[in-house]
Amino acid sequence: MRAQFVLQEIWIGLRRNLTMTISLVITVAIAMALLGTGLLIKLQVDSSKSYWHDRIEVSIFLCAKTSSNANCNKTDVTEQQKQEIQNDLKGLSVVKEVKYESKEEAFERFKESFSNSPGFVNSTKVGDIPDSFRVRLKDPEKFEEVTKLLANRAGVDQVVNEKEILDRFFKILNGLQWAAIMIAVIQVVAAVLLVANTVRLSAFNRRRETGIMRLVGASNLYIQLPFILEGAIAGLIGGGFAAILLVGSKVVLIDQLQESLQFTSQLGWGSVFGVIVFSICVGVLLCAAASFLSLRRYLRI
Amino acid sequence: MxxxxxxxxxxxxxxxxxxxxxxxxxxxxxxxxxxxxxxxxxxxxxxxxxxxxxxxxxxxxxxxxxxxxxxxxxxxxxxxxIGCVFQDFRLLPNKNVFENVAFALEVIGKPRRFIAKVVPEVIDLVGLEGKAHRMPDELSGGEQQRVAIARAFVNRxxxxxxxxxxxxxxxxxxxxxxxxxxxxxxxxxxxxxxxxxxxxxxxxxxxxxxxxxxxxxxxxxxxxxxxxx
CATH class of the missing domain: 3.40.50.300 (P-loop containing nucleotide triphosphate hydrolases)
Structure with missing residues (x-):
């Protein structure tokens, strides 16, 4: 009896202000989808960050005849300079590994990574990429010691820190993530206010019923439960739509990002599912809490 | 008392x-x-x-x-x-006589079988025999007040x-x-x-x-x- 009665009351309530319910569901769905997308991007960024953290390298490009750097004087780096640089690098405590890459090896690697665009490869020839040392650091934050060591060193053309490039890229992703979360927060505020209003309207519509319930001694829980569940169910439906949107954003946004940016760490469906469950829970709890709080002011004993 | x-x-x-x-x-x-x-x-x-x-x-x-x-x-x-009756009856217009009286028991969680047994007794007691399925707007003022009394009294x-x-x-x-x-x-x-x-x-x-x-x-x-x- 109880369950059936409560369900019936909820159904009446949701149907009576259908337009409010629809706008509520849409708002919740968008809020939760944005929140979830923000979280997905964050997960992706975090996992790629830790992946790259271990693989980040500082490249030290050495002088070649073609380099435009005045430091090089249009001459190739000498064997002796190479040896000195290598020894100095290995002497640094922050350095984990030093690898030498010749022009030929560099060209091979280049050909391999751009095998999809043959035009690009054909217009490049051996020697366009100079000899280099690739240095892996124990802590990528301490790349400055390398830069300091090799500043204005004879035979060194350029020191390129991959971290700087990646940082710029992660900054963009971070911005994207925060933008999504900020918009989500604004939407969540709107959703909460909308829930409060919907429930208040619902309570007003049913003030006869609630008045009689109070008089005949229905417990507060019994009076309030249909309204709270009404909010929670709207939240749940909104969360369901958000789940669909999130699956969409995983396919459209995250997978595309992964493909075009060659993230090596794949964000699995497992974490997408986790995010979906999390955002549905947040949606339901927020809606229920908003209903409860707005009722406290509206339905007193 | x-x-x-x-x-x-x-x-x-x-x-x-x-x-x-x-x-x-x-x-x-x-x-x-x-x-x-x-x-x-x-x-x-x-x-x-x-x-x-x-x-x-x-x-x-x-x-x-x-x-x-x-x-x-x-x-x-x-x-x-405590049962309560008012000047303005306070019935639910979208429920019939039986449902109006049963409402008072439903919302305090009484079992369905109990309701099915008790509500007709009270409807008879207030003199509304045979009118259990009328809607409030089909009843006279006096009959509506009887429904309200039945609702107030149904929980004894x-x-x-x-x-x-x-x-x-x-x-x-x-x-x-x-x-x-x-x-x-x-x-x-x-x-x-x-x-x-x-x-x-x-x-x-x-x-x-x-x-x-x-x-x-x-x-x-x-x-x-x-x-x-």
């Missing part, structure tokens, strides 16, 4: 108290008319019994319990033992409070309503009825408590509406 112990009630933002130093003791099974002009404190009296309001001073005891000490949590249980309360139950009903029909209330009183239920209806009070010759400006000016067993000249 109901004891008012030096009760004063002042509503916020009002200088004049709605009730002043009221002492009334109503025993189990009594039938009591609460009379007096509008604004004399009759409704406040009833609201205090239901703990819809708290006394500013003094104590209200219902069924041996001091309502000042009753926690909000327990107020619903108090109200389950110890006390029935009636706030001008005949206020919207013509005198001939009112007699029928009074007979129903009398029948309920004979089952042992204490009935407190606030009314303006002199003819009814005079005809019934029950205990009369008269309020004026929030004071009890008369408490008379087997009384009449006006002063006995």
């Amino acid at each position: 109901i004891h008012f112990d030096n009760v004063t009630k002042v509503y916020p933002n009002q200088n004049r108290p709605a009730l002043q130093h009221v002492n009334v003791a109503i025993e189990k099974g009594e039938f009591l008319f609460l009379v007096g002009p509008s604004g004399s404190g009759k409704s406040t009296f009833l609201r205090l019994v239901l703990k819809e309001e708290r006394p500013s001073q003094g104590h209200v005891h219902v069924a041996g319990k001091d309502l000042n000490r009753l926690t909000n949590w327990k107020v619903p249980h108090l109200r389950r033992r 309360p110890m006390i029935l409070l009636a706030d001008e139950p005949t206020g919207n009903i013509d005198p001939a029909t009112s007699i029928g309503i009074m007979k129903v209330l009398d029948r309920i009183n004979r089952t042992g239920t204490t009935v407190v009825m606030a009314t303006h209806d002199a003819a009814i009070v005079d005809a019934f010759r029950k205990r009369v408590v008269e309020l004026e400006d929030g004071r009890v000016v008369r408490d008379q067993s087997r009384g009449v509406y006006g002063q006995a000249y």
Whole structure:
């Protein structure tokens, strides 16, 4: 009896202000989808960050005849300079590994990574990429010691820190993530206010019923439960739509990002599912809490 | 059953108290008319019994319990033992007679089988045999009030409070309503009825408590509406 009665009351309530319910569901769905997308991007960024953290390298490009750097004087780096640089690098405590890459090896690697665009490869020839040392650091934050060591060193053309490039890229992703979360927060505020209003309207519509319930001694829980569940169910439906949107954003946004940016760490469906469950829970709890709080002011004993 | 112990009630933002130093003791099974002009404190009296309001001073005891000490949590249980009838019936327009009466039991979680058994009995008791499936707008005022009485009584309360139950009903029909209330009183239920209806009070010759400006000016067993000249 109880369950059936409560369900019936909820159904009446949701149907009576259908337009409010629809706008509520849409708002919740968008809020939760944005929140979830923000979280997905964050997960992706975090996992790629830790992946790259271990693989980040500082490249030290050495002088070649073609380099435009005045430091090089249009001459190739000498064997002796190479040896000195290598020894100095290995002497640094922050350095984990030093690898030498010749022009030929560099060209091979280049050909391999751009095998999809043959035009690009054909217009490049051996020697366009100079000899280099690739240095892996124990802590990528301490790349400055390398830069300091090799500043204005004879035979060194350029020191390129991959971290700087990646940082710029992660900054963009971070911005994207925060933008999504900020918009989500604004939407969540709107959703909460909308829930409060919907429930208040619902309570007003049913003030006869609630008045009689109070008089005949229905417990507060019994009076309030249909309204709270009404909010929670709207939240749940909104969360369901958000789940669909999130699956969409995983396919459209995250997978595309992964493909075009060659993230090596794949964000699995497992974490997408986790995010979906999390955002549905947040949606339901927020809606229920908003209903409860707005009722406290509206339905007193 | 109901004891008012030096009760004063002042509503916020009002200088004049709605009730002043009221002492009334109503025993189990009594039938009591609460009379007096509008604004004399009759409704406040009833609201205090239901703990819809708290006394500013003094104590209200219902069924041996001091309502000042009753926690909000327990107020619903108090109200389950008190039935209420109003001048404006307060029926749910989208439910039929049976559903209106059953509503009072549903919302306190009574099982369906119990409801199916008890509700028709009460509908018969108030004289609405065969009208269980009518909607409220298909009923006369007197019949609607009978539905409201059935709803108030279906949970067999110890006390029935009636706030001008005949206020919207013509005198001939009112007699029928009074007979129903009398029948309920004979089952042992204490009935407190606030009314303006002199003819009814005079005809019934029950205990009369008269309020004026929030004071009890008369408490008379087997009384009449006006002063006995």
